[in-house]
Amino acid sequence: MLEGLLIGLQTAFSIQNLLMVIAGCLIGTFIGMLPGLGPMSIIAIMIPVAISMGDPSAALILLAGVYYGAIFGGSTSSILLNAPGVAGTVASSFDGYPMAQQGKAGKALTIAAIASFAGGTIGAILLMIFAPALSSVALIFHSAEYFALMVVGLSAIAAFAGTGQVAKAMIMTILGLIMATVGEGALFNMPRFTMGIMDLQSGFGFITLAMAMFALPEALFLVLKPKNLEGDEGQIKDLRITRSEAKAIAPVIGRQSLQGFFIGVLPGAGATIASFLGYAVERNIATKEEQEQFGKGSIKGLAAPESANNAACTGSFVPLLTLGIPGSGTTAILLGALIALNVTPGPRLMIDEPQIFWAVIMSMFIGNLVLLILNLPLIPYIAKILAVPRNYLIPFILFFTLMGAYIGQNNATELLLLVGFGICATALKFADYPLAPLLIGFILGGMMEDNFSRAMQLYDGIGFIWERPMTLGLLVIAAILVVLPSFRARRAKHRAAGVADGD
């Protein structure tokens, strides 16, 4: 491990990679602050840039920086404007915005910055401990287990990612898998489902799909219904927090960093769930007087979601780096970028290319430090960015999505596909279909079919499911994950008839 650390330090401290961390954090923070643009759109837009750099460590460092920078930046707009930039920081506005209204915006931003820093750093330490352990376990996995693991991952995403509607999330996952089968697979050497169209021979473009699923609908939603940005234009001063306040939030930050990390590791449960759960847990275990404060500007209520969402962000890298299975839309995009750079994340990553793995972890420490330094003194100025006129912002977002799709394929038909998919995605978003499962299914589809086919060939048929107990166990877990939420929802409906919801 020490050796790995040194390799990581060496790679992460090269001039190029340091610049990447700083650039990623800056871009992420700025765009994350803009309400309505989530980390997935930003990363989708950044992918062509990252891929064309050619160096997988640098690309992953840049994209990871954008990711946690966006979560960090989202908290600024949550606190100052009550308009969360990303879903993972919605819970931060519960107490952050009341604090800002009471004229304590500076203090709120400081607490958010410190809590995020602590969450991110503790998360990175945990990642350093758990990822190697998990990946050595994963090395004994067989293609049958990999297949089953992907089924578990996809079912977990379907079960948790949607707004409680498992069937819709299931449809989107399966649609993604179906789209992944279009084109010429490596395994069979024959084109499938291309309907004779030459352009479909190589399948759908991953970047095009990512842009169409996330960036375009978000931009169109911003056009349709402009978010109200009437914020408190008051002076941001008094960034200091007192010693007693620091003492009050320290245990909260510690607890929520741990909890957030482990929630982030679970597939389907990302920064958003971690932050809401962190907020709820801290409210429940607080004393009576403190509970009164929650929702009215409690420092604990702000520190909890802030550390939880950053830790969860880091936690979501565990399944990506050790199993090669993304647990969220954002990590799915990262996986796609890595595959495009000829790196296959998985248990062999740490053995074959340790510099990538360790450099990313090291860059997380640097990145969190950069964000802390960046945010504490510059907060008042950064807040001015929020006044970027939307008249320019939206054409530029659209232009960058077009450019990304074009650079990836160098093909103008790809742009028409992008617009077409974007319109479909917007319609799906209107109807409350979650979009992330589609992209995750699309990215995992190829790998899943490969592992499935390998297992089928080795066991000469479907027998691997019952001949390998671990595979069977995983598939049973997957089935439970899909069935349980609808069962629970049905029971909750019966119960809700008379009793009020306890939150």
Place this chain on the structure above:
Amino acid sequence: MALDRWIALILLGVCLAYGYAAWFTMDANLAPFMRRNPIWPSTFPKVLSILGIISTTIVLLGFEKSEASEPDVDYRRLGEYHLGQALMLLVLMVIYAICLRPLGFLFSTSAFIILGAYTLGERKWHIMLPIALIAALGVWYLVQQVLGIYMRPLPGFIGV
């Protein structure tokens, strides 16, 4: 019928067509030696088509009751939003896609940004023009010179 069930109906159609191809037409020209394989190119799609048909049917028939959530943008009140602007921007994107090659990158891009901003209600030409030109030139420089991807800068009848 609500929008989500209409979409489920469409997707059910997609799954049925996909399933038909997987079950009945795909295996016709499979090489004889491949038929001895336990896995065919159509095996995985067959499984997917069944799962897809089941899950779309669940949504279509409304087996899974959804709580009425408060959506960010409600499609039932689409008329109250800036629908015209959104449609206009989509049209602009299509025009951009068609014009990018024949008219060159610089012209198409600056026109796209200017018209996009105009659609959204911007009228300050003295800001719009320089921003669009600088952005177009800057991105072209980055893509062409730094990333090394060729993009035709000028219309076909002027330069290369």
